[in-house]
Amino acid sequence: MKREHRKLSELLEEANSLVGISDSPHLDCQLILAFSLGQTREWLIANSDKYVCANQADSFRKLISRRQGGEPVAYILGHKEFWDLTLSVTKDTLIPRPETELLVETILDTFDYATRLVVDLGTGSGAIAIALALERPTWHIVGVDINPRALKVAKKNGAGIANLDWLQSHWGNALNNDSIDLLVCNPPYIAMDDPYLDGLACEPQSALVSAGNGLADVYSVILEAQHLVRSEGHLLLEHGHNQQQQVCKRLMACGFDPTPLLDLQGNPRAVLAKKES
Ligand SMILES: C[S@@+](CC[C@H](N)C(=O)[O-])C[C@H]1O[C@@H](n2cnc3c(N)ncnc32)[C@H](O)[C@@H]1O
The missing domain is CATH 1.10.8.10 (Ubiquitin-associated (UBA) domain)
Known part of the structure; x- marks a missing residue:
C-alpha cells in the first residue's frame, strides 16, 4: 500500500x-x-x-x-429525491421536503385524469409541478415562481415533459381570473423570528420566510386564489404546523370550504379548500 x-x-x-x-x-x-x-x-x-x-x-x-x-x-x-424523482437543486431553490409529498398524494387521491389546468404557485425546483405532470399526463400543469434562477432549475428538471409550462410571476399576477381548476402552493411560511431558521441559513430566505408571523404570503395567495380559481375549483395550501386554524378561518372568509390535512407525523400541514359556487 x-x-x-x-x-x-x-x-x-x-x-x-x-x-x-x-x-x-x-x-x-x-x-x-x-x-x-x-x-x-x-x-x-x-x-x-x-x-x-x-x-x-x-x-x-x-x-x-x-x-x-x-x-x-x-x-x-446537487440533487434531492422527491416523490419518485431525483431533482437538481441549487442554492436558488428550496430543498424539497418529504412533508410536501402530502400535497402530491392528496391531489392524486382526490382528482381523476379528466383534463384540468393545475398551477403550482411558488414552484422552486419544480418538485410538485413535475410529480403531477408525470402522474397525470392529461392535465396541463404550470409552475410559477418569482425567482428566475429557481425557474431555470425547474425548467432543467422538467425538460421534455410535454404537459408542463413555466411562468415567472409575482404569485398569480400573470394568470387569468377564473381559469384554474386546481391551485397548489407551498408558500414561504416561517416567521422572521422563528429560531428554527438558524438551521436553514443555506436555503433562500425568500423561499422560507414570510412577514405577519409567517402568514403574509399564505394570506396573499388565498386572496389571489379567490379570483384565479374557477367556481367549485380547489386550492391546496401547505402551511406551518401552528397555522392551520388561521388558514382555515381566512379560507372561509374568502369563500372556500376548507378540509384540514395532517402529515405522516400527525402534524397539521396543509388545507384542501373548495371554492364555493
Ligand atoms: C417554500 S418554497 C416552495 C418550493 C417548492 N414548491 C417546494 O415545495 O419544494 C416557496 C417558493 O415560492 C417562491 N416565491 C416566494 N415569493 C413569491 C412570489 N411573490 N411569487 C411567486 N413565487 C414566490 C420562492 O421563490 C420559492 O421557490
Missing part, C-alpha cells in the same frame, strides 16, 4: 465530525463519499475495505468540510 492511499472505512470515520451538525452523520458521510467517488452508497458499503488514492481522499475531504460548515447534503450533491 502506498503511504497516501486511504481505506474507505477510514474515510467513513469522518462521520464522527458531523455529530452535532447533522441528525444523520453516518448516512451523510456515506452519501458524500459515494458521490465524490461516482459510486452508489450500496457500492460503498460493500467495498469499504478498498483503498482510494490521495486525490480522491482530498476531493472527499473538501466536500465533507462543506457539510461540517452546515451546508445541506442536497446542495453538496
Whole structure:
C-alpha cells in the first residue's frame, strides 16, 4: 500500500465530525463519499475495505468540510429525491421536503385524469409541478415562481415533459381570473423570528420566510386564489404546523370550504379548500 492511499472505512470515520451538525452523520458521510467517488452508497458499503488514492481522499475531504460548515447534503450533491424523482437543486431553490409529498398524494387521491389546468404557485425546483405532470399526463400543469434562477432549475428538471409550462410571476399576477381548476402552493411560511431558521441559513430566505408571523404570503395567495380559481375549483395550501386554524378561518372568509390535512407525523400541514359556487 502506498503511504497516501486511504481505506474507505477510514474515510467513513469522518462521520464522527458531523455529530452535532447533522441528525444523520453516518448516512451523510456515506452519501458524500459515494458521490465524490461516482459510486452508489450500496457500492460503498460493500467495498469499504478498498483503498482510494490521495486525490480522491482530498476531493472527499473538501466536500465533507462543506457539510461540517452546515451546508445541506442536497446542495453538496446537487440533487434531492422527491416523490419518485431525483431533482437538481441549487442554492436558488428550496430543498424539497418529504412533508410536501402530502400535497402530491392528496391531489392524486382526490382528482381523476379528466383534463384540468393545475398551477403550482411558488414552484422552486419544480418538485410538485413535475410529480403531477408525470402522474397525470392529461392535465396541463404550470409552475410559477418569482425567482428566475429557481425557474431555470425547474425548467432543467422538467425538460421534455410535454404537459408542463413555466411562468415567472409575482404569485398569480400573470394568470387569468377564473381559469384554474386546481391551485397548489407551498408558500414561504416561517416567521422572521422563528429560531428554527438558524438551521436553514443555506436555503433562500425568500423561499422560507414570510412577514405577519409567517402568514403574509399564505394570506396573499388565498386572496389571489379567490379570483384565479374557477367556481367549485380547489386550492391546496401547505402551511406551518401552528397555522392551520388561521388558514382555515381566512379560507372561509374568502369563500372556500376548507378540509384540514395532517402529515405522516400527525402534524397539521396543509388545507384542501373548495371554492364555493
Ligand atoms: C417554500 S418554497 C416552495 C418550493 C417548492 N414548491 C417546494 O415545495 O419544494 C416557496 C417558493 O415560492 C417562491 N416565491 C416566494 N415569493 C413569491 C412570489 N411573490 N411569487 C411567486 N413565487 C414566490 C420562492 O421563490 C420559492 O421557490
